[in-house]
Amino acid sequence: MRINAYLIVESGLPYEPGKKIPLTTGTMRIGRVWEDHIPELAFEDGHISRNHAEIVYKEGHFELYDLPSSKHGTEVNGNPIAKGAPYMLKHNDKIVLARGSATLRFYIQIDPGRTQDIEDFLPDQTSWRAKSSAPYLVVDLERREVLIESKVLIPRITGYEFELLELLYRNRGKAVSHQEIVDWVWRDFPSRETIMRQNVATLIHRLRDCLGDYGQYVVNIPAYGYRLD
Numbered sequence: 001m002r003i004n005a006y007l008i009v010e011s012g013l014p015y016e017p018g019k020k021i022p023l024t025t026g027t028m029r030i031g032r033v034w035e036d037h038i039p040e041l042a043f044e045d046g047h048i049s050r051n052h053a054e055i056v057y058k059e060g061h062f063e064l065y066d067l068p069s070s071k072h073g074t075e076v077n078g079n080p081i082a083k084g085a086p087y088m089l090k091h092n093d094k095i096v097l098a099r100g101s102a103t104l105r106f107y108i109q110i111d112p113g114r115t116q117d118i119e120d121f122l123p124d125q126t127s128w129r130a131k132s133s134a135p136y137l138v139v140d141l142e143r144r145e146v147l148i149e150s151k152v153l154i155p156r157i158t159g160y161e162f163e164l165l166e167l168l169y170r171n172r173g174k175a176v177s178h179q180e181i182v183d184w185v186w187r188d189f190p191s192r193e194t195i196m197r198q199n200v201a202t203l204i205h206r207l208r209d210c211l212g213d214y215g216q217y218v219v220n221i222p223a224y225g226y227r228l229d
Contacts, residue, residue: 004107004108004109005022005023005062005106005107005108005109006020006021006022006023006106006107006108007020007021007023007041007055007095007104007105007106007107008020008021008104008105008107009021009102009103009104010094010103010104010105010170011100011102011103012043012045012097012101012102012103012104013043013044013045014043014044015043021041021104023055023057023062024057025057026057027054027055027056027057028040028041028054028055028056029041029051029053029054030043030052030053030054030055030097031043031048031049031050031051031052031053032044032045032046032048032049032050032052034050037050039051039052043097043101043102045098045101045102047071047072047098047099047101048072048097048098048101048102049067049069049070049071049072049098050069051067051069051070052066052067052069052070052074052097052098053065053066053067053070053074053095053097054067055089056086061088061089062088062089062106062108063086063087063088063089064076064081064086064087064089064095065084065085065086065087066080066081066082066083066084066085067083067084068083068084070083070098071098072097072098072099072101073098073099074095074096074097074098075095075096075099076089076093076094076095076096077093077094077180078094078096078177078179078180078183089106089108090106090108091106091107091108091109092105092106092107092171092174093105093106094106094171094180096183100183100187105170139165139166139169141166141169144158144162146165146210146211148212148214153210153211155210157207157210157211160185160186160203161203161206161207161210163184163185164181164184164185164203164204164207165207165211165228167180167181167184167185168218168226168227168228169228171227171228172227172228172229173227173228173229174227175221175224175225175226175227176225176226176227177224177225178197178200178224178225180225181200181203181225181226182195182199182200185203200225204218204220204226217229
């Protein structure tokens with residue numbers, strides 16, 4: 001049996017977004033560089049503790065631990081995990097360190113039949129095609145452009161609207177909570193607790209307007225959030 005497991009860095013210096021970090025059958029310590037202390041996955045942000053978290057392989061699965069020395073905690077899919085208690089990671093889990101100081105995505109495939117690289121099952125990181133066969137919509141994250149029928153959407157989607165579209169795209173097919181939207185779109189805002197659901201709803205409305213006919217693919221999930229189908 002072959003297990004392919006990776007972390008994808010979505011944010012967190014010194015890594016570029018999209019950096020792949022292979023996981024092995026041992027233990028990976030996650031933390032902050034300090035003098036001669038260099039964890040296997042080392043970030044620079046001061047809010048991340050030197051020994052912040054670790055991922056441990058156990059009998060065909062991976063467990064995530066928020067270590068006792070972690071000062072600002074670890075979240076998975078928007079929920080804090082208990083300090084020192086194992087969390088069994090699932091495919092596409094979103095890991096957030098120290099309240100957004102670094103964000104990782106966990107991918108895994110267990111394939112008993114053939115060897116396979118992570119590229120075979122990772123979502124495409126540069127484009128997404130809507131369900132209808134034609135015309136089609138593509139989100140190009142590298143160029144920060146939206147294309148409809150192979151033409152760049154004018155006026156361009158920018159600002160908070162594009163940040164929201166990027167988050168929904170990266171989680172396409174998966175429900176994204178109101179809090180995840182707030183934490184991503186307003187991540188540089190000093191008082192995110194003042195952002196209300198109405199602010200999110202207004203931004204969703206503006207994004208749908210920007211997408212025109214394709215706004216219908218931004219689906220409301222009652223009492224939870226939204227999903228890009």
